[in-house]
Amino acid sequence: PTAIIGYDYLWSGEQLIEETPVYADGTVGYKNSIHWLYEPGALTPLARHEKGQLYYVVSDHQGTVREILTEAGELIWAGRLLTWGEPECWPVLTVNDPRNLTCNLRFCGQYEDEESGLYYNRFRYYDNETGQYLCADPIGLAGGENPYSYVPNPTNWIDPLGLSGFFTPSIFNAPSGSTHTVYQQAIDWDLPVNTRNGIKTNLDLALDGKSPFVVKDGKYSQINLHHSKQNGLGSLFELSADTHRQYYGTKALHPHLPNAHPINPVNRDQFNIDRDAYWRNRAEAELKIRKPRKCGI
Known part of the structure; x- marks a missing residue:
């Protein structure tokens, strides 16, 4: 042959x-x-x-x-x-x-x-012998202190795009009836955020259905819930606004711009409801983790 x-x-x-x-x-x-x-x-x-x-x-x-x-x-x-x-x-x-x-x-x-x-x-490209990428993160130090790093803990986190090593997969059953795999970032739920109604924590914001923040290179950046490849029924990524802005219009994030996804376009009105529910679910899951447990349970 x-x-x-x-x-x-x-x-x-x-x-x-x-x-x-x-x-x-x-x-x-x-x-x-x-x-x-x-x-x-x-x-x-x-x-x-x-x-x-x-x-x-x-x-x-x-x-x-x-x-x-x-x-x-x-x-x-x-x-x-x-x-x-x-x-x-x-x-x-x-x-x-x-x-x-x-x-x-x-x-x-x-x-x-x-x-x-x-x-x-x-x-x-990733090298498993060194546990690092061959080239630096395209967004420089905004991606972390080591621009060549994969993820801090590969037993819990993944980096499917080679962009930000903070993702761990989770399943979200949206109110609209769709089911999504969401690649989540590590969030500091106690991070204080200045709002029009005073200082609130990320946990407070999420309980109200609002997007929390992460700190990138010393600056606050709100998290976007991004549809992979503009697919309304596809995976979702928790991307900081800075990362989303950096790669806006690229084939990795928006391959169909200026058009919508040809088969599963995002219904924005419905997604707004789903997104609010997602952050509430995320916050409630954090509250369950923090809830004191009785001995033996």
């Missing part, structure tokens, strides 16, 4: 949905393409289709692939990522078994380039 010299990739928004081999003779192996299926509006893979076979994917709490199984439930591939993303695959099948699979998906939003060993992370 002709050797594989590369792959063509197909993306749907932030989701890698197809890997197609390219052979040395110039032909493209569409029949051997790998197709990825994801949770609705999220970056967590659910299944993989290859050569007429459907495989189910088991992921951890951060969307990292841990196991791949056949439709009959037989384990075909298994592995994990060490603290900063070094892959560790466990032998499941014999080396010469034709059912052997490879999986190059790494941390949420990352894909390993086998030739370089680097992870493609949308806006930047």
Whole structure:
């Protein structure tokens, strides 16, 4: 058979949905393409289709692939990522078994380039040996003290776009009936904020359905609840106003401007209701964490 010299990739928004081999003779192996299926509006893979076979994917709490199984439930591939993303695959099948699979998906939003060993992370390349990006954050120190850093704690946080390492996924069931995966930032709920009605904390604001603030490079910046790729039914990101302004109109945030999303445009009136409910839910979850618990409970 002709050797594989590369792959063509197909993306749907932030989701890698197809890997197609390219052979040395110039032909493209569409029949051997790998197709990825994801949770609705999220970056967590659910299944993989290859050569007429459907495989189910088991992921951890951060969307990292841990196991791949056949439709009959037989384990075909298994592995994990060490603290900063070094892959560790466990032998499941014999080396010469034709059912052997490879999986190059790494941390949420990352894909390993086998030739370089680097992870493609949308806006930047990530090196698991150093736990850092190869280039600095495009917004400089506004992204943090170390512009090359991934996330402070990779067991809880993810950075699917390679922009801000403060995201952890959560599910939000909106009043409108839609369900979204929301990539959340770490918020200082006791941060004091000057308002027209005096000083309030972030927790006070969120309980009123208003957006809280984060401090970036010594300056206050309100958090926007952003629709990924302008998709009204897709994932949501908690982005600071500064970050949203920096990348406004780019393909990463607004690929369809000046138009709306062609299939799922955002209904602003409905979203205003959903957004207010989201922040109230966020604040109520924080109150539950703070609520004193009785011994033994």
